[in-house]
Amino acid sequence: MLSVFDQGPFQACPTPFNLAAHVLQKADSRPEKVALSVLRGTGTEDWSYSALKAAILGTASGLLNAGLKPGEIVLMRLGNTVDFPIAYLGAIAVGIVPVPTSSQLTEPETERMIADLSPAAILRDPGVACAAHPLQITLGALSDMRTLPPAEFQFGDPNRLAYVVYTSGTSGKPRAVAHAHRAIWARQMMVDGWYGLRDTDRLCHAGAFNWTYTLGTGLMDPWTIGATALIPQPGTDPDDLPTLLREHRATIFAAAPGVFRKLLKTSQTLPLPDLRHGLCAGEKLSRHLHAQWADATGTELYEAYGMSECSTFISSSPAHPARGEALGQPQPGRRVAILGPNGPVPQGQEGTIAIHRSDPGLMLTYLNAPDEAEARMQGDWFLTGDQGAMAIDGQITYLGRDDDMMNAGGYRVSPVEVEAALSKYPGITQVGAAAVEVKQDTFVIAAFYTGPAKLDDADLHAYVEANLARYKQPRAFIHMPELPTGGNGKLLRRALPAYFKANTP
Template structure:
C-alpha cells in the first residue's frame, strides 16, 4: 500500500464568507459569555463576546474611515496586548489584509518587509521597532476605534486573500505566506483531530498575543467554537503558570515544548484539577518531556505538526492518541502523502511529507514570489521539506528536515538569513549558522565564522541585536580556521554542530 492518507474531504467552505465573521459567529448568541480572560496574579481582565465583537467591528469602521479600502495590505507592528488580535480581526472584517509580525523584529528587518509588501499603512505601537512609513496608525487611534459604530462584515469569495504571515524562506529571504479566508474554515479539522475542544472549555495558551501560534490555537479557534480563551498577561513568569492554570480553571493548556520543560524543572507533581489535557506544537516534542508531563500532572499531552503554509495537519488527539514515537495521524479531512522522487512511497518507507493542493488550509502562495511556491509543488502535492514515514494505520513518524532550516524555541529560522546579517560584520570572512544542543532537548542558534582573529563575542551580540529579531540571534559564536565544506566547496551546515562545545556546568 502507498503512503497516502485520505478519508474524504471536509465539508466545503460556504460562500459568501468572511474569516472574522466565522470567528465571531457565536457572539450574538452568547453576548455575555467571557470570550477572553487576560490572567493576572490578582485576577483577570475579562472581555465578553459582545465587547470583543464591538471592538473588532468598531476597528473595521475606523480603518475604513482612515481611508483604507478592501484589499489594502496593512503591516502590524503591535506589541503583546489584546489590541493585536482586535486589530487583526478588525482589518479582516473590513476586507483589509493584515500582516501580523513579531514585535522582536528590528528596524532593518521591517524595512525589507515594507519594500516587499508596499503596505497601505502600518498599525503601530510606539515601543515596537519599525522602519519609516508615511502612513502609520498608532495604538491610541486603534483603541479609540473600539467604540465606533460597528461595520458590517465584508463577505465575499472564500478564496480571496485574507491575511499573510512571514516565514523564513529556504533562500534566506523571509517570504509572506498568503492565506485565503477559507483558512479558518479548514482549522475546524483541528478541533477534533488535535484539540478535543468543546464550547465549555477554557483554553489557556502560554504564548504572546502577537505570535501566530497563540493567535490561532489560543484565540481564534476557541472563539470560533464558542469557548473561552485564557492568556497570561505580558511578562508572566513561566514558574507562575501552574498557579494561574489552577486558579482560573483551565481545562486545556497549549504551549511550545520549551514552556513545558521550564514548568517541570524542579517540580514534582503539578496540581491542575480542572485540566483535561495539554497541547504542544512549534517544534518536535521529545518523548522524555512528554512522559515527564504525564507523570507530573496525570494528564495527556497531544502533539501537532504543521507549518506557516498550512497550519497544523498531523496530530495526536484524545480520539486518536499517538502510538510509540509517532507524531499522530493526519486530521480527518486532510489528504497527506509521503513522497519519493516518483510519487508516494510504500507504507513504512521514508520520504517527504506532502499536503494535497486541494487542502482548504493550504496557502494561496507566497506574495511576490510565485516561482518559489511553484518550486515546492510535485504534481498535486505541496512539499513541506520535512521527512516522515507513514505506518499502515496512517500514523506518521517525524524524521527531521531535508534542508538546513533551524528550529530554536519554536521558531523556524533560515541559516541563510542569519549568515547574511553576520557576513557584514568587520573581521568575518565566512560564516555558517546551525542549531546546537546545549543540554538535553534544548537548542540555541550558534554562528561559526572564519577570519584573521577571534572576535569579541559581546560586540557580535550587540550587532545581531540591532539586525536580527531575538529569536533569530545566535547565542554563541565560534571562531574556526575553516568551515566544513563538501567536495564542491559548498558549506556543510549539518557538520557545524560537531564543532560546538557546550559550556560545562
C-alpha cells in the first residue's frame, strides 16, 4: 500500500464567504457570553461576544473612513495587546488585507517588508519598531474606531486574498505567504482532529496576541464555535501560569513546548482540576517532555504539525491519540501523502510529507514569488520540506527537515537569513548558523564564523539586536579556523552542532 491518507474531502467552503464573519458567527446568538478574558493576577479584562463584534466592525468602519479600500494591504506593527486581533479581523471584515508581523522585528527588517508589499498603510503602535511610511494609523486612532457605527461584512469569493503571513524561506529571504478567506474554513478540521474543542470550553493560550499560533488556536478557533478564549496578560511569569489555569478554570491549555518545559521546572506535580488536556505546536515535542507533563498533571498533550503555508494538518487528538513515536495522523478531511521522487512511497518508507493542492487551508501563493511557490509542488502535492513515514493506520512519524531550516523556541528561521546579516560584519570572512541543543530539549541558534581573530561577543550581540528579530538572533558565537565543507566546498551546516559541543565546557 502507498503512503496516502485520503478519507474524502471536507465539506466545501460556502460562497459568498468572509473569514471574519465566519469567526464571529456565534456572536448574535450568545451576545453576553464572555468571548475573551485577558488574565491578570488581580482580575480579568473581559470581552463579551457582542462587545468584540462591535469593536471589530467599528474598526472596519474606521479603516474605510481612513481611505483604505478592499484589496489593499496593511502592515500590522502592533504589540501584544487585544488591539491586534481586533484590527486584524476588522480589516478582513471589509476586504482589507492585513499582514500580521512579530513585534520583535527590527526597523531594517520592516523596511524590506514595506518594499516587498507596498502596503497602503501601517497599523502602528509607536513603541514597536517600523520603517517610515506615509500613512501610519496609530494605536490611539485604532482604539477610537471601536465605537464607530459597524461596517457591513464584505462577502465574496472564498478563494480571494484575505491575509498574508511571513515565513523564512530556505533562500534566506522571508516570503510573503498569501492566504484566502477559505483558510478559516479549513481550520474546522482541527476542532475534532486536534483540539477536541467544545463550545463550553475555556481555552487558555500562553502565547502573545500577535503570534499567529495564538491568533488561530487561541482566539479565532474558540470564537468560531462559541467557546471562551483565555490569554494571560503580557509579561506574565511562566511560574504564575498554573495558578491562572486553576483560578480561571481552563479546560484546555495551548502552548509551545518551551512553555510546558518551564512549567515543569517549578514542580513535579501540577494539580489542574478543570484541565482536560494540553495542545502543543511550534516545534517537535519530545517524548520525555510529554511523559513529564502526563505524570505531573494526569492529562494528555496532543501535538500538531503544520507550517505557515498550511497551518496544522497532522495531529494527535483525544479521538486519535498518537501511537508510539508517531506525531499523529492527518485530520479527517485532509489528503496527505509521503512522497519520493516518483510519487507516494510504500507505507513505512521515508519520504517528504506533502499535502494535496485541493486542501482549503493551503496558501494561494507566495506574493511576488509565484515561481517559488510552484517549485514547491510535485504534481498535485505541496512539498513541506519535512521528512516522515506513514504507518498502515495513517499515523505519521516525523523524521526531520530535508534542508537546514532551524527551529528554536517555536520559530522556524532560515540559517541563510542569519548568515546574510552577519556576513556584513567587519572581521567575519565566513559564517554558518545552526540550532544547537544547550540542554535536554532546549535549542538556541549559534553562529560559527571565521576571520583573522575572535570578535567581541558583546559587539556581535549588539549588532544582531539591531538587525534581526530576537527569535532570529544567535545566542552564541563560535570563532573557528575554518568551517566544515563538503567536496564541492559547500558549507555543511548539519556538521556545525558538533563543533558547538566541542567548544562548550
